[in-house]
Amino acid sequence: MVTRVAATLGLVIMLVIGAIGAPARTSAAGADLVVNGGFEQPMLSPGSFGVFGAIEDWTTAYGAGIELQNAIFVAHGGAQVVELDSHSSSAMYQDIATVPGVSDTVSFWVSPRPGVNAEDNVLSASWDGRLLGTISSGPGGSVTAWTQYAYTVTATSSLTQLQFADAGVSNSLGSLLDDVSVVENEIQYGICTLYDAS
Ligand SMILES: [Ca+2]
Numbered sequence: 001m002v003t004r005v006a007a008t009l010g011l012v013i014m015l016v017i018g019a020i021g022a023p024a025r026t027s028a029a030g031a032d033l034v035v036n037g038g039f040e041q042p043m044l045s046p047g048s049f050g051v052f053g054a055i056e057d058w059t060t061a062y063g064a065g066i067e068l069q070n071a072i073f074v075a076h077g078g079a080q081v082v083e084l085d086s087h088s089s090s091a092m093y094q095d096i097a098t099v100p101g102v103s104d105t106v107s108f109w110v111s112p113r114p115g116v117n118a119e120d121n122v123l124s125a126s127w128d129g130r131l132l133g134t135i136s137s138g139p140g141g142s143v144t145a146w147t148q149y150a151y152t153v154t155a156t157s158s159l160t161q162l163q164f165a166d167a168g169v170s171n172s173l174g175s176l177l178d179d180v181s182v183v184e185n186e187i188q189y190g191i192c193t194l195y196d197a198s
């Protein structure tokens with residue numbers, strides 16, 4: 001009896017230790033999968049800009065590079081934005097860690113560049129090599145005017161490329177991009193019946 005009690009107690013202790021040692025289950029739903037989606041890295045001096053082959057987690061796909069601006073215009077978030085008509089019409093991408101079959105929402109904010117014509121303020125967004133949309137944000141006013149664009153997508157692999165490209169006239173002036181995010185949508189569970197009524 002003592003042996004059985006001791007054995008049972010040992011099992012309980014093992015189960016408790018196992019439960020404590022087990023990692024907590026976490027869900028990626030709601031977490032932003034984009035790194036540096038607000039383009040705040042690298043931080044430039046206020047009023048300045050730079051053209052880069054790559055910035056944190058974004059890489060030039062083609063063209064002269066990624067133009068980062070700090071407080072030249074009012075950003076949607078933070079101080080910095082990206083303009084993809086840098087020295088010429090350019091494109092950039094980030095490879096996003098995705099879960100195949102899971103639905104995501106791709107979201108970003110676009111403003112026409114103040115003071116430039118509508119034909120300059122055209123930007124395209126692609127997911128997994130497919131065009132999400134071509135955004136013509138119209139003529140630029142005296143200040144930035146930010147609009148959010150959102151698309152529901154489903155990943156087909158564990159790494160999905162999100163790309164943005166200037167799609168206006170190539171002349172170093174183009175629309176502005178800020179606060180890019182990719183968020184997993186909540187999984188909708190169905191209701192199942194667990195009893196047999198027969
Ligand atoms: Ca920003």
Ligand SMILES: [Ca+2]
Nearest residue numbers: 120169171173
């Ligand atoms: Ca342009």
